[in-house]
Amino acid sequence: MSERPDPVRFNLLGPVNVVLADGRVVLPSGGPRAVLVLLLANADRVVSVEQLASAVWGEHRPSTAAAGLRNHVLRLRRMLGDDAGLRLRTVAPGYLITTGPGELDVADFLEGCRLGAEQLRAGEVATARQTLSTALELWRGAPFADLPPCVDGAAQAHQLDETRMKAWQDRVDADLRLGRHRELVAELRGLTRAHPLREALHGQLMLALYGADRQAEALAVYQELRKRLVAELGVEPSAQVVDLQLRILAADPSLLEPAERSGSGATVPGPDGRSVGQAAPCSSVKAW
Template identity: 40%
Template sequence: MVTEQGTFEFRLLGPLEAARDGRTMPLGGPRVRGVLARLLVDVGRTVSVTALVDELWGERAPGDAHRTVRTYVSRLRRALAGPPGEGCGPVLVTRPPGYQLAVEPQALDAVRFERLATEGRRALATGRPGPALEVLTAALALWRGSALAEFEGLPAVGCEAVRLNALRLTVVEDRIEAALATGQHALLVGELEGLVRAHPVRERLRGQLMIALYRSGRQADALGAFQDARTVLVHAYGVEPSPALAGIHQRILRQEPDLT
């Protein structure tokens, strides 16, 4: 977001960071950072002091929690203001009954990520895997680690972190689908094997691995990957592979031409 105070950026896709004009700003201690994270979850909307108290302490809030939150907000305002003399401007504003982070959503890397993900998914759905691959790769490049991992104990922020991390994995799968459609199967096998180890019950990844192996001339390994998937699913949940995954298995057995 560009204002008369400069360009602001807030990074949620990894350790929380705030920057102005490309310069990272120190945000203070964990609770001050927690206040900022909670405001970012509802960016552009007012978050009440009570909601901030609940986020930071829940049912164990001290008697002076409301006053303490206001102290944290004051510290956060100073942190966002930058060096003395530069001025804070209307970035963190008071809006009864609480506070609002008055920046454009585009200032958040998470918002930019979701917009790119939507654009890439639309390109993939309309038969344009090349542009989809480019856009989805750019979306994933915004990530620097697990989203908002330091705030696992905060309910609203923690829920947003779970949502973003789950969406990241879906976008990884979309990007692999686009790469498969552009003939990069041989390059994807190693990555897919690692992803399957990390997410053993994710059937879409299993199917993508089977296709990548088959297109790489490794039919036996592709069939073995299905048996591995079936073993894991039966042992973990007592269920057979989904019709989609079983369908890929049957297509490999029949060596259907369109699978290549």
């Protein structure tokens, strides 16, 4: 047995599956699937026998649960192949699964979001767009979709979903800075329908419409947002969105000033910083 297992791919951002080194896709079912998802949701950390048994059987645990759990782990090891013993280990008080760099889609997603946001702040706009797009493409469906009903993964899934939405906004921000206003309108229409109270997306849609020479539609988006916020939450739009609306109303040309080129060749905002999502303080629309 080698000192380090062959690389595999564990996918949790959607229905769970494992892509082995030879390209075969493993789709565990039943108890082994519940065990694998819980172990991967806690990758590189020990999960107790008690937690795993609860995930598989819930409140109706049989007297043979410990033996049954060992059988589920044995089946998983067989699925993972010759190197399984290096990955799925028995560590008191339970079991531990280890993952390497590039093997767990959740880890790659989070790192891509972090790096993309960092690149965007540094003005590496084109690079940031590619990094964020790659991270977002890892989603195949709801995260941890295969967690058993008795396991509460809602908090972890919600946190991932919020991270995804922030990355989506950052990627749209990069596209806006790159002048892709027209291409963004349809995507942002869909996003605002799916998230009708998220002001950041409405602000980005307003800017995309304005950049696409659709000023009246941009102002209509603001009015629709305001009506919804007042009716459902009893609040007015944020100062950032109000400021953007006033600048669109005044046909402020600085909203669409061409980006400059950085030394690395990536586009960055102009010296007045007037672009949605710009982190530096300025009189324009601040970061959402």
